[in-house]
Amino acid sequence: MSDHQVVKFSILVTGSPASHQSASTAYQFCCALLEAGHQVSGVFFYLDGVLNASNLVSPATDEVNLPELWSTLALQHQFPLEVCVAASLRRGIVNEQEAEHLALSSYNLKSPFVLSGLGQLAELSANCDRLMQF
Numbered sequence: 001m002s003d004h005q006v007v008k009f010s011i012l013v014t015g016s017p018a019s020h021q022s023a024s025t026a027y028q029f030c031c032a033l034l035e036a037g038h039q040v041s042g043v044f045f046y047l048d049g050v051l052n053a054s055n056l057v058s059p060a061t062d063e064v065n066l067p068e069l070w071s072t073l074a075l076q077h078q079f080p081l082e083v084c085v086a087a088s089l090r091r092g093i094v095n096e097q098e099a100e101h102l103a104l105s106s107y108n109l110k111s112p113f114v115l116s117g118l119g120q121l122a123e124l125s126a127n128c129d130r131l132m133q134f
Helices: 022-035 047-053 066-077 085-090 096-101 118-126
Strands: 008-013 039-045 081-084 113-116 130-133
Touching (some): 008 022, 008 047, 008 118, 039 047, 039 118, 047 066, 047 081, 047 085, 081 085, 085 113
Parallel strands (some): 008 039, 081 113
């Protein structure tokens, strides 16, 4: 890879795992980037994309489980999965701390996804060579 320039990508996912192809395409794009020797600085989930972070997603046996695939890929390649907290709360995706703060009976944010603000998207954007939105 000596004459191959490594490009750092940040990914913005706005589509849900069940009703939109964009989340699956983003995952496949990340796999291809990593296989080609590039880096993923992080993935930020926004709008309906936050649904990719639910620990309660249970697709049919002949369908892929995108939250599980994202988790495995991020852990394997050591990049963060950031989830917009405001968009998450509107769509019922909460971590343990938010569930406690809001007096909810349970939480469903899948590990290693973490809740964060839009400032984190700005930071991911500033610390990469390319920002791709799906």
